[in-house]
Amino acid sequence: GVDKKILVIPGDGIGQEVTAWGQKVLMTIAENYKHNFSFDEGIMGHVAIEATGNPLPDETLEKARKSDAILFGAIGHAKYDNDPTLKVRPEQGLLKIRKELGLYANLRPIKLFDELLEASSIKPEILSGADILFFRELTGDVYFGEKKRTEDRNTASDLMIYHRYEVERIARKAYEAARSRRKKLCSVDKANVLEASRLWREVVQEVAKEYPDVETEHMFIDNAAMQLIKDPKRFDVVLTGNLFGDILTDEASQIAGSMGMLASASVGDSTGFYEPIHGSAHDIAGKGIANPLASILSAALMLDISFGLKTESLRVIKAVETTLKQGYRTMDIANKHTENHLVMGTEAMGAKVLENLS
Amino acid sequence: GVDKKILVIPGDGIGQEVTAWGQKVLMTIAENYKHNFSFDEGIMGHVAIEATGNPLPDETLEKARKSDAILFGAIGHAKYDNDPTLKVRPEQGLLKIRKELGLYANLRPIKLFDELLEASSIKPEILSGADILFFRELTGDVYFGEKKRTEDRNTASDLMIYHRYEVERIARKAYEAARSRRKKLCSVDKANVLEASRLWREVVQEVAKEYPDVETEHMFIDNAAMQLIKDPKRFDVVLTGNLFGDILTDEASQIAGSMGMLASASVGDSTGFYEPIHGSAHDIAGKGIANPLASILSAALMLDISFGLKTESLRVIKAVETTLKQGYRTMDIANKHTENHLVMGTEAMGAKVLENLS
Ligand SMILES: CC(C)[C@H](C(=O)O)[C@@H](O)C(=O)O
Ligand SMILES: CC(C)[C@H](C(=O)O)[C@@H](O)C(=O)O
Numbered sequence: 001g002v003d004k005k006i007l008v009i010p011g012d013g014i015g016q017e018v019t020a021w022g023q024k025v026l027m028t029i030a031e032n033y034k035h036n037f038s039f040d041e042g043i044m045g046h047v048a049i050e051a052t053g054n055p056l057p058d059e060t061l062e063k064a065r066k067s068d069a070i071l072f073g074a075i076g077h078a079k080y081d082n083d084p085t086l087k088v089r090p091e092q093g094l095l096k097i098r099k100e101l102g103l104y105a106n107l108r109p110i111k112l113f114d115e116l117l118e119a120s121s122i123k124p125e126i127l128s129g130a131d132i133l134f135f136r137e138l139t140g141d142v143y144f145g146e147k148k149r150t151e152d153r154n155t156a157s158d159l160m161i162y163h164r165y166e167v168e169r170i171a172r173k174a175y176e177a178a179r180s181r182r183k184k185l186c187s188v189d190k191a192n193v194l195e196a197s198r199l200w201r202e203v204v205q206e207v208a209k210e211y212p213d214v215e216t217e218h219m220f221i222d223n224a225a226m227q228l229i230k231d232p233k234r235f236d237v238v239l240t241g242n243l244f245g246d247i248l249t250d251e252a253s254q255i256a257g258s259m260g261m262l263a264s265a266s267v268g269d270s271t272g273f274y275e276p277i278h279g280s281a282h283d284i285a286g287k288g289i290a291n292p293l294a295s296i297l298s299a300a301l302m303l304d305i306s307f308g309l310k311t312e313s314l315r316v317i318k319a320v321e322t323t324l325k326q327g328y329r330t331m332d333i334a335n336k337h338t339e340n341h342l343v344m345g346t347e348a349m350g351a352k353v354l355e356n357l358s
Numbered sequence: 359g360v361d362k363k364i365l366v367i368p369g370d371g372i373g374q375e376v377t378a379w380g381q382k383v384l385m386t387i388a389e390n391y392k393h394n395f396s397f398d399e400g401i402m403g404h405v406a407i408e409a410t411g412n413p414l415p416d417e418t419l420e421k422a423r424k425s426d427a428i429l430f431g432a433i434g435h436a437k438y439d440n441d442p443t444l445k446v447r448p449e450q451g452l453l454k455i456r457k458e459l460g461l462y463a464n465l466r467p468i469k470l471f472d473e474l475l476e477a478s479s480i481k482p483e484i485l486s487g488a489d490i491l492f493f494r495e496l497t498g499d500v501y502f503g504e505k506k507r508t509e510d511r512n513t514a515s516d517l518m519i520y521h522r523y524e525v526e527r528i529a530r531k532a533y534e535a536a537r538s539r540r541k542k543l544c545s546v547d548k549a550n551v552l553e554a555s556r557l558w559r560e561v562v563q564e565v566a567k568e569y570p571d572v573e574t575e576h577m578f579i580d581n582a583a584m585q586l587i588k589d590p591k592r593f594d595v596v597l598t599g600n601l602f603g604d605i606l607t608d609e610a611s612q613i614a615g616s617m618g619m620l621a622s623a624s625v626g627d628s629t630g631f632y633e634p635i636h637g638s639a640h641d642i643a644g645k646g647i648a649n650p651l652a653s654i655l656s657a658a659l660m661l662d663i664s665f666g667l668k669t670e671s672l673r674v675i676k677a678v679e680t681t682l683k684q685g686y687r688t689m690d691i692a693n694k695h696t697e698n699h700l701v702m703g704t705e706a707m708g709a710k711v712l713e714n715l716s
Contacts, residue, residue: 076550081576084549084556084563091550121588126479142500142518147553156557157519160500164512190601191442192434192449195505198442199514205442218439222608223637229587229612230479243548247605250580254587279581 001034004307007067009060012045012090013280014290015073021350022071022274022295025319028357029303029312040067044097045090045280046077055093061100064271069306071299072275078282099139102268104166105173107305108134108249108277109263110232115324116257119333122229130232130255133181135174136245138266140166141196143242162196162241167203174239175211184236186217188224188244200241221248228252249277258332260291263298265305272306274298291330292350293320319356328352359392362665365425367418370403370448371638372648373431379708380429380632380653383677386715387661387670398425402455403448403638404435413451419458422629427664429657430633436640457497460626462524463531465663466492466607466635467621468590473682474615477691480587488590488613491539493532494603496624498524499554501600520554520599525561532597533569542594544575546582546602558599579606586610607635616690618649621656623663630664632656649688650708651678677714686710 006026010019023039030037042060049055064070075094080086097103110132117124145159171187178185187204189197201218208216219227221244227234228248232255240248253259262277276294284290297320304313324333327341334343344352364384368377381397388395400418407413422428433452438444455461468490475482503517529545536543545562547555559576566574577585579602585592586606590613598606611617620635634652642648655678662671682691685699692701702710 081550084559089550095551121481121484122479123481143551145515149553149557153557154522155519156553157503157517158552158554159515160518161513161515190604192439192447193453193501194516195507195514196516199507199511201442222604225583225605225609226611226617229609244605246548246580247583247602251583251587251609253584259584 001036002307002309003036004069005038005040005067007040007042007063007070009042009044009070009072011073011075011280012047012077013074013282013285014278015075015280017285017288017290017346018276018292018295019071019073021292021346021353022299024350024354025296025299025316025357026071026302028354029316032357033309033312035309044072044093045075046079048093049088049090053088055088055090056096061097064097064101067271069302070271070273071295071302072273073295074276074278074280076280076282095143097273098266099144101271101273102139103266103273104137104139104268105170105266106136106138106245107265107267108136110134110249110252110255112256113261113321113324115321116261116333118335119257120254122254127232127255132232132235132252132255133177133237134245134249134252135170135177135237135239136249137166137170137241141242160194160196160243162199164199164203167200168207171204171207171239174237175207175214178214178237179211182236183214184217185214186219186224186235186238188219188221188238188240188248190221191218192220204239224248225251229254253277258291260294260330260332261297263294263301265301267305272302274302288345288347289331290346291332292346293330293353296320296350296353315357319353322356323349323352326352359394360665360667361394362427363396363398363425365398365400365421365428367400367402367428367430369431369433369638370405370435371432371640371643372636373433373638375643375646375648375704376634376650376653377429377431379650379704379711380657382708382712383654383657383674383715384429384660386712387674390715391667391670393667402430402451403433404437406451407446407448411446413446413448414454419455422455422459425629427660428629428631429653429660430631431653432634432636432638434638434640453501455631456624457502459629459631460497461624461631462495462497462626463528463624464494464496464603465623465625465659466494466610468492468607468610468613470614471619471679471682473679474619474691476693477615478612480612485590485613490590490593490610490613491535491595492603492607492610493528493535493595493597494607495524495528495599499600518552518554518601520557522557522561525558526565529562529565529597532595533565533572536572536595537569540594541571542573542575544577544582544593544596546577546579546596546598546606548579549576550578562597582606583609587612611635616649617652618688618690619651619655621652621659623659625663630660632660646703646705647689648704649690650704651688651711654678654708654711673715677711680714681707681710684710
């Protein structure tokens with residue numbers, strides 16, 4: 001067995017409800033496979049602002065640095081969304097931890113469980129067989145460029161900026177992944193308008209030369225947003241910047257049936273950071289109806305990517321699959337037209353997966 | 359009858375093939391309704407670079423200023439897409455004419471013809487009844503902010519910037535439109551991360567107060583990209599910035615069955631500018647298979663918005679509808695599963711619409 005330190009940060013909204021299930025899955029795996037996972041907890045986001053005034057308290061950051069991997073929930077709160085003038089904001093915590101831990105590569109695998117073929121708004125024949133791995137750059141772009149507001153508050157700006165090395169390192173990671181998949185990489189930018197995108201395209205073209213066995217395609221973001229729905233099967237690995245990646249991966253959730261199914265891994269120099277793609281979802285927070293599967297699948301990604309525990313990771317994915325096969329569904333993935341679905345809340349769904357893990 | 363000067367700019371790629379049909383429709387309408395439309399032609403984009411070295415020659419701009427409305431085709435060429443280092447680029451022509459003519463509001467109506475319910479990758483029950491009007495801001499944002507490249511060429515940036523008055527004027531236009539529709543407006547931004555979006559949200563919240571009869575919703579761009587596919591019917595008027603609008607409207611083409619069906623109107627202080635949303639589409643250019651309906655529907659928008667000729671505009675839309683009802687389809691909207699569709703090229707399709715106009 002292996003020894004690993006895991007930091008759990010439930011964060012805001014439904015993060016508080018679903019993250020416990022990712023953790024329980026990790027605990028069950030540790031037990032079943034004789035690993036030694038020790039857990040600590042940290043606060044971040046709106047809950048951290050309420051407790052300390054800081055969306056990412058130093059204590060959390062310190063714990064994060066000392067851990068082998070982090071299981072994160074979600075961030076954000078309606079209060080800040082409704083008041084754009086607030087200076088201290090939950091999301092700053094997430095952006096800061098990404099930057100501080102050097103988590104520059106955000107991997108978002110989009111794959112539909114066969115059982116959910118009917119849960120999507122997209123036609124089954126369009127979806128069936130779609131399997132996309134997004135590489136979203138996570139520590140650059142307009143997210144981290146300088147932000148300005150004039151004194152009269154009438155002009156606001158953010159700098160969209162990329163450096164060669166930032167594009168290079170994530171491009172390499174994406175090409176390596178493409179090599180072990182279907183050997184197709186699509187790089188998404190807006191090089192017909194943006195200078196940062198032209199640099200992006202130049203660098204990807206260069207890196208591409210080191211991977212002649214991988215077929216490279218360059219696509220504009222507007223076209224990609226369209227093609228993703230029109231013909232998701234045309235994509236294998238998709239490589240893109242921070243902002244475009246944010247948009248495309250949320251959109252791609254419709255390929256996986258629901259946002260509630262999507263996990264992501266943020267990796268860089270050391271500690272890996274695992275989180276569902278769904279946000280804090282104020283509208284359903286506290287109701288006990290959130291889908292815990294994205295958190296559970298985030299745990300599976302952690303086992304695979306940070307700990308190299310492939311068998312254990314597949315075991316978790318299998319348990320999720322079995323649960324879906326048995327007809328259990330949370331609200332977001334329930335199909336109104338299928339009678340034999342048992343719709344349940346977060347707790348019941350999480351418990352079913354645990355059962356299927358044993 | 360009215361007297362109008364129309365400038366036709368076919369531009370690049372399939373723009374050269376489809377724009378002729380938008381023009382022919384305008385000519386037929388003029389004849390049938392005893393209007394006096396005079397036409398002139400201008401060059402822009404790659405074709406203009408080849409001819410003059412300038413993507414928007416002064417002569418074209420002068421003609422544009424003197425015209426009552428402009429019918430435009432498309433812009434862009436693979437040569438520039440493949441070489442991000444080229445300094446003079448076709449798209450600069452389009453961006454410049456938008457700026458010079460003050461075309462700050464880009465209206466993109468997304469409505470599915472019943473006949474095309476099966477042409478989309480989205481399920482018919484999700485689409486049926488969807489009817490969205492996008493207001494995309496068109497002369498600000500990261501499109502027009504300062505672009506920089508360091509001397510060592512290793513760092514590139516674009517400034518995402520908005521001024522209060524820019525947000526205000528398009529917000530008003532969008533609210534006015536919402537009033538005459540279903541009285542719902544969704545403003546899309548990324549206010550949880552971007553300062554420019556926080557200004558955007560503040561200003562829209564202010565303008566909203568002048569329209570208490572319109573229900574306002576604010577949505578993050580990532581969520582909007584998802585909701586658009588998950589539940590397009592929830593949207594009525596969507597108001598957004600230049601970059602997010604570019605992405606969302608291309609994505610929304612899947613709601614209308616195909617990009618080949620979507621027209622847009624860019625308006626501002628005086629001259630209106632009408633163009634299909636589809637681009638130059640190098641991959642099918644010159645093959646005679648492009649869908650002319652988006653250009654024809656752009657002509658319909660011109661009749662309505664720039665000339666106030668509502669009856670004539672509806673007549674054109676009706677002719678398109680009839681053509682679809684008769685089973686005629688270009689490749690992009692043909693449904694492989696329907697036997698009684700007659701698939702045809704640009705010329706034949708355009709001719710059918712003209713027939714149905716008489
Ligand atoms: C909460 C927000 C800052 C974040 C982002 O935009 O990166 C989220 O949408 C995500 O995709 O992880
Ligand atoms: C060609 C390009 C500059 C343009 C844009 O991004 O605005 C196009 O995509 C559009 O939507 O009109």
